[in-house]
Amino acid sequence: MFKFLKDKINNFKSVISNTTQSLVGNVLLNVDDSDERYSEFTLDDIEDTLISADLGVNYSTELVDNLRKQKNAKPSELKNYLKEEFKKTLNEAGPTELNYKDNELNIYFITGVNGAGKTTLIAKLAYKFRQEGKKVLVAAGDTFRAAAEEQLNIWSVRAGADIVRRDKADPASVVYEAIQKAKSEHYDVILVDTAGRLQNKFNLMEELKKIKTVIDKQAPESLRESILVIDANTGQNGLQQAKVFGECVNLTCAALTKLDGSAKGAIILAIAKEMKLPVKLIGIGEKMDDLKAFNADEFIDALFS
Ligand SMILES: Nc1nc2c(ncn2[C@@H]2O[C@H](COP(=O)(O)OP(=O)(O)O)[C@@H](O)[C@H]2O)c(=O)[nH]1
Numbered sequence: 001m002f003k004f005l006k007d008k009i010n011n012f013k014s015v016i017s018n019t020t021q022s023l024v025g026n027v028l029l030n031v032d033d034s035d036e037r038y039s040e041f042t043l044d045d046i047e048d049t050l051i052s053a054d055l056g057v058n059y060s061t062e063l064v065d066n067l068r069k070q071k072n073a074k075p076s077e078l079k080n081y082l083k084e085e086f087k088k089t090l091n092e093a094g095p096t097e098l099n100y101k102d103n104e105l106n107i108y109f110i111t112g113v114n115g116a117g118k119t120t121l122i123a124k125l126a127y128k129f130r131q132e133g134k135k136v137l138v139a140a141g142d143t144f145r146a147a148a149e150e151q152l153n154i155w156s157v158r159a160g161a162d163i164v165r166r167d168k169a170d171p172a173s174v175v176y177e178a179i180q181k182a183k184s185e186h187y188d189v190i191l192v193d194t195a196g197r198l199q200n201k202f203n204l205m206e207e208l209k210k211i212k213t214v215i216d217k218q219a220p221e222s223l224r225e226s227i228l229v230i231d232a233n234t235g236q237n238g239l240q241q242a243k244v245f246g247e248c249v250n251l252t253c254a255a256l257t258k259l260d261g262s263a264k265g266a267i268i269l270a271i272a273k274e275m276k277l278p279v280k281l282i283g284i285g286e287k288m289d290d291l292k293a294f295n296a297d298e299f300i301d302a303l304f305s
């Protein structure tokens, strides 16, 4: 497997310190360890604090209702309770390792709203794959914005990847061309960039479905991951977006960008709980090297240590 998927994150604790504060620190402020049991007042405060941390209303309510039902639940055990529940939620969403098959074509289909960080994620992924000697092709499927294509071009060249781009062309035809090229020239990886204009939701969703159909027809065994890119700072809005995209492309995982500095990293848990989607990649900065594999144990350890 890829080295970059095994790399530990330096200072992960400090990267997610704002999330830790809002999700664990602030919640624990509601309880006094010496209390024998939870008061109704305390339970309400815990629920509000979890919701403010962007864990989502349903999940927050469920966690607190569980405490309410357990007559022996002790405030001094709140930290451990949350830790075990969060672990369970992440486990249930499935494995977090990015799928890749050696000696085959691997296609990664990247979607998400404008500004979420798709193009940056593709550049970083291209860079990581290139570093491990893979032959990488980028399909510039955001043909609407010339600037977007140019940005992708610069990044791809810098990463040492090749690119298929055609100004103003139908994105599905760009992807078609990329697949033909990848097959005849034996590429290991295709990264498909897409547009994200939610203002015209119907057209965007049709465009994405069309790309998906091209991949399914031209390379049915090759779609390795369908990745939804979410900006950590969008919190619950990000989750709403996930639902819209999930209805038209079969998402297999999420990538959470801009986790650096964000206080809303709890969205990782909300995505796992509500969408049953594992977060597999996290963006922790703007540099090429600032893409990391998400590891549930590492995340839980950093949150609760
Ligand atoms: N701090 C930080 N900024 C990021 C990260 N990922 C992307 N960005 C920034 O977010 C902005 C939008 O990214 P872009 O890839 O163009 O989004 P797209 O519209 O989805 O393709 C750019 O300014 C990126 O530099 C990240 O992990 N951390």
Ligand SMILES: [Mg+2]
Pocket (backbone or CB within 6 Å): 118, 119, 120, 142, 148, 194
């Ligand atoms: Mg883009």
